[in-house]
Amino acid sequence: MTRNTKADSISPFEAENGKKATVSRNSPKTTETNFSPEHGKETSSSSKKTDMKPDAKATPKASEATATTLAPGVEKTSAVREKEEKKPEAQSVSPSPKAPSSKGSSQETPSQQATPGVSSPTLPEVTESKPFSSNIEQKPSATKKPDARSMAPAEPQRQPSQTGIDAMSLLKSSENTKGSGRTRGFGASKSGAHRSAAEVIAKTTSRDHPKPSIVHQSNVAKKQPSQSAGTSKSVKPEVKAQSRLTPKVPIPPEPKGPIGGVPLQRPSVPLIKEAAIATVLNADHPDPFSFFGMHKSGAANTLIVRVFYPEANAIQLIDNAGKVIADLQKAHDEGLFATEISDHTEPFPYRLRVTTLSGKTDIDDPYRFPPTLSEKDAQDLANGRSFTLYKLLGAHTARIDGVTGVAFAVWAPNASHVAVVGDFNAWDGRRHSMRFHPNCGVWEMFLPGVGSGSLYKYEIKHTPGSVPEIKSDPCAFYTELPLGTASVVYDDGTAFPWQDSDWIKNRKTRTGADKPLSFYEVHLGSWRRKPEEDNRWLDYREMADDLVTYCVDMGFTHISLLPVSEYIYDDTVGYLPSSLYAPTNRYGTPDDLRYFINVCHKAGIGVVADWVPNYFSEEEHGLASFDGAPLYEHKNPWQGRDPDWNVPLYDLARKEVVNYLISNALYWFDHFHLDGLRIDGLAKMLYLDYGRAEGEWTPNADGGNENLDALAFIRQLNQLVAREYPGALMIAEDSSLRGNLTKPVSEGGLGFTLRWNTAWVYDTLRYLGRHPVHRKYYQFELTNPLAYAFDERFVLPVSHNHVSIGQGAMSNKFPGDYWQRFATLRAWYALLYALPNKKLLFMGTEFAQDREWNSNISLDWHLLDNHMHRGIQDLIRDLNKLYLKNSALHDSDTDAEGFQWIDTADDDSSIISFLRFTKDHAKFVVVVTHVTPVVRPNYRIGVPKAGRYREILNTDAEVYGGGNQGSAGSATAEQHWAHGREFSICLTLPPYATVILEPEEEK
Template sequence: MNNVISHSLFTDFDIDLFKAGKHYRLYEKLGAHLLEKDGVKGCYFAVWAPTAKSVSVIGDFNYWLEGDHPLQVRWDESGIWEGFIPGIEQGTKYKYKIHSHNQDIKTEKADPFAFFCEQPPQTASIVWEAKHDWKDNKWMAARKDTNALDKPFSVYEVHLGSWRRKIEESGRALNYVELANELVNYLKEMHFTHVEFMPIMEYPYDPSWGYQLTGYFAPTSRFGKPEDLMLLIERLHQEGIGVILDWVPSHFPDDAHGLGFFDGSHLYEHPDKRRGYHPDWKSLIFNYGRNEVRSFLISNAIFWLDKYHIDGLRVDAVASMLYLDYSRKDGEWEPNIYGGRENLEAISFLKEMNEAVYGNFEGIQTIAEESTSYPMVSKPVYLGGLGFGMKWMMGWMHDTLEYFKKESVHRRYHQNDITFSMTYAFTENFMLPLSHDEVVHGKQSLYGRMQGDEWQRFANLRLLYGYMFTHPGANLLFMGGEFGQSSEWNFQNSLDWHLLQYDGHKGVQNLVADLNKLYKKQPALHEKQFSAEGFQWINYGDSDNSVLSYIRKGHDAENDLIIVCNFTPVVRENYRIGVPRNGKLKQIFNSDFKKYHGSRVSNAKEVKIEAVPYNGREFSAAIILPPLAVTVFNIL
């Protein structure tokens, strides 16, 4: 019995674009779409399953029985099955029953283009057309300026399931609507410019933290409906806070209802296990050389920017995409056609994706999590780059945390570790990441890695953040780091907010809020954050005292800042530094202030600059260096 009416949303041009891998808005065609045909309301379904023998829509409306609502395969060899089912309404649960030519297998698959899904462990797709009257016009109109590379980027990375939980309600996570108040207010109080959500697309397994996606077009139902997420994003925009989504085009899980072996063939994943299976994550890798798969992924990137007003995508595990031998031994990978280790199809895909999103949306940014020395990741495609706006500075993160793990008495022998980042700081547009990956799996919290007694640990943590925010580049800090969470992050528990009753933790929180304000207020810290013109050493060679001093510059020399970092607990009186011109130094930030739980060693309000040559400059000033602290000066 066929209860499906022949109908199509596809034009011949759509099909040509899809086959060529150039259809970037497939979510408008594939999936489930509520509409009215000849006065009859219902739902149009379309799914790509080129090797299927038959495809039926099953759901609550037909008792999950195959055959009542079969879809028809298109005549144009696109592999798309489609049809209109009368009477289907918003909220209807459904799947596709796919009968494969391959070994006569029958599977039940969730819709790859579903806009909403059941809450795990349930796996059905839900017919849903989100309706939201956006009220963020002011943000969207100004985004090309506020989200530009010469503007502040201080990012708060958040795992929604564990940021804050309702203790009185069995410890449940806050939902999107509650976050639209509590998280937004907190970000505003802390003066972060952006929030980055760890993956919020639907995922089946909580311990994956969201990095194993099954519903690429569906915000996870754990925290509410799609409209609720739209409300959260709108509220963030109304408070001037940009939204970055963690996006995972590098791999996907092999769950039975997911994309793997979708129509009885290797449809989305590469058929060669050497390219289609990830040994680290036990997951499948997309076939980047298949046009329809490229359309799927690029459409997904565009979907979040289009329908959810997202301001940026942080692209996960780019290194694993770039190299065929990533995490593989000899014999477990096959060279490309030129005999090299680069994955040419993935590289081509990343370039096309970046061209597509930057070409379609004004003022957005893409950020690569990329840990190798692959060249020009954050350079435009037309110059031969991958086309990302920024790249995570993994080398800085590793070297800096290793340095801070060392007792201060030994740091004099490791001066090169803390200065090395400046030898390559401007080869890419770098974001400095202290991310979730650095506070799990036995690595300890950031506070836990710091050396010394309790006071020194807090001072070291404040010093780390002060150094980070005055180092060239954008900044990212994982939740909990901003108040010195003492235990490792646990995705099942709330952050340890009770720690804020203690002066040391409250002091770190005050410091991060003030660093964010400093970063936003001082042009020298962001206007040329990705340019060598924005940085100059005063003295990087004082290893005996473990002190660094440098200048940060913006467009106007009057806004230059002098930064001095003392990486030991020794107070240094009359420490002389060379300065670029005559006048006075005015201390505008000191991580040893009382409000930060510091020891209150400080410079006078103004320090006279003298005509005494030093550090290769005509002028110099003698200042006080607080212990384990960063001091920032203006030149008056």
């Protein structure tokens, strides 16, 4: 199984060269984090400096020549200031021959490179020069071609003060006592308390995709200026721009002049204020679309363009024809560029030509595109009226102004900042900050050049300066293969070539109350595997060949899938979803699932799936505290958590959450052509006190225990499904005694199509689990369920719940020897098919798998080599075909007039008998079930009319593994009163068997 790891991301130019390395956001520099002794805050400096802190062995005279300089952010004591005022001006040191000088300033020798980890000798400081204007061509030093390291400002020399606080001594002492204890030079990398962005994001992201290939510098604003020897007062920066992840770190001021003879390429008039730079680098800008892109400048007839692109060495503004309009100037080393355009008065279409280490590329600026969300869409989202929410939120490939890209949108009303991060921007949350719509709480953005298959998430900050959370898209159509959690850009399936129009058109005629429905419940990951291929599971397309063919052969009308929405952990088998809109990646792509459903429909097989709208995964990438506060989950802890699973519950009182869930249900019908959804664990939704002790729940507004919000949600959902998708099934699993689930909403019901009758399964299994001698005392367990069989439209479910871990195999639920257990199981299966209501069997139960279901391995198909297991499978095949063919077994499924007891009082013999009729009573069948180990010859039962009765099914037949006992295939009714009827037949009843007969038609 392929999955991404926590390996560092690879930048585009490295990927081309086949390399993998961590790329700093301010590459090629790296950073070193230091500490301000006074405040305990972190400061940073370039990892390779041209000036080092004083050697411990420096002579006092050399030290006295330099004024005391404190670390940034450390205030001087009054004693220090008084001493400096009295100190004579320090003598200048001979200037470097190649360093440009400034009038009135000291001249010093250039700084030298230090050996990392070793203290350096005291060096004179470089003199401060006048800043160079950006429009004057500067020449580098003739002695050495400058690079990013040589352009770093010199570190000012520091001298311990005789009075007050010695900042550098404290700093050095702090360094010497940390880590391994060895003395660190300024050039040595130091591990401190500061965490880089990559470390923080690696903590908040999942283990799936590569973590950002970026390492934040804490000096996010400007460099510490050089000082002359005669200067005693350190320069205090006007604005302390803060690090994105450590906002209280003091930022040293910008250098005032050339470094090592090389001029700084800065605009003569700053285009971006330092405070704005800080918000960009900290990913905290309140309105990025008012800052980035092209805007009118404050100056008359001038436009300004701002771009943030950390990997860029140079950026040019070009028109659509590729003509260069202007060169953007680098406003900050992190990758912030800007330029002014004076020959245009109105914004115009433009592109960017970006130069990186891998070459030049022409791109579109995402900040030049209009909003992707209209005012009407925003209003519908705010009012909870958009039941196609998935068309507005999520990631959608789009074409805007002739440019192809992806429109991203996410609901996060409590966030202060949201950005799209992904493999297209090195997972850097500063690159693509989104536009906020306050009226609906949605953040959106169009990213040109991004396409299908791209990995993405959202970086969300609750408050400015807070550590961001990295979240998957709640409306993602596709995700990484678990345990990966990144969302994947994928189309919504509108272009899929469906071939099931006839099925959809006639679906209503197939699912009526009088139609036979036989469901085969399947967990795709364990139905069948490929042991010769590392025991891998089948994918959707392989299932389309194998599973569909099997179901057609067995006579099932529908496949009932366990949840298909994405989930993280295999053991939850989908009942703790992590991405409701995305089919699980375990078995293929969304289009592969569509292919599977399309093949099912062409073969005459319907498809329903379990759907979980009550709780969700609490993984840090998911919906829990999505924007820093309870959003999808209920704020009340008693209503916000499931009492059994201890996971968040949806807040169904919030219209946006209801909108999200209803839209998801309709999405599965609309974009995957599902024929039904089954809601699991409905009782937990409907009752506030379900599974909770007294005092652990809050009554509703009426003082009751009903969840009124959940009831309203269910009614609205079922009404919409019935209206929009005729013939679609909405199935409830409710373990409570609540009635009217399948009545229409207009008649006071909840509007479900079908309801699982789990009580019948437990009652009958309890009865058959008793010793045959004791069953006569509990005959009511076999007959009582029929008292309410017609109150709802029921399904009799032999589901995964009955064979899960701890439940045991079906054949092991009964007493007796091997043969008796199988005989009892055959009799029970036939009784299930003969009684009213629809049918459901979980995979493996159709051939009596003799172990509990394990979702991690395949079913034991080899058991079919045993004639007893093969006999059970043959029986189920024949029962399905009989159920479909004989209208008396389904025609009046919900009509009590179609069912009549013959006898329920023969407790001593453990025998029950009944009749099933068609609606017009023109046809009927006789059903007898006997569950003791003896043969009952000449057993008389009353029948409606005289004539010959043919045995159409006997579970004791040899072909099913039975003893072949019976009435030789038929019996003739005599005019002999029995059970209140004029006519009766005498049968030979086999042990542990169910026999079904029908009158032969008169010729």
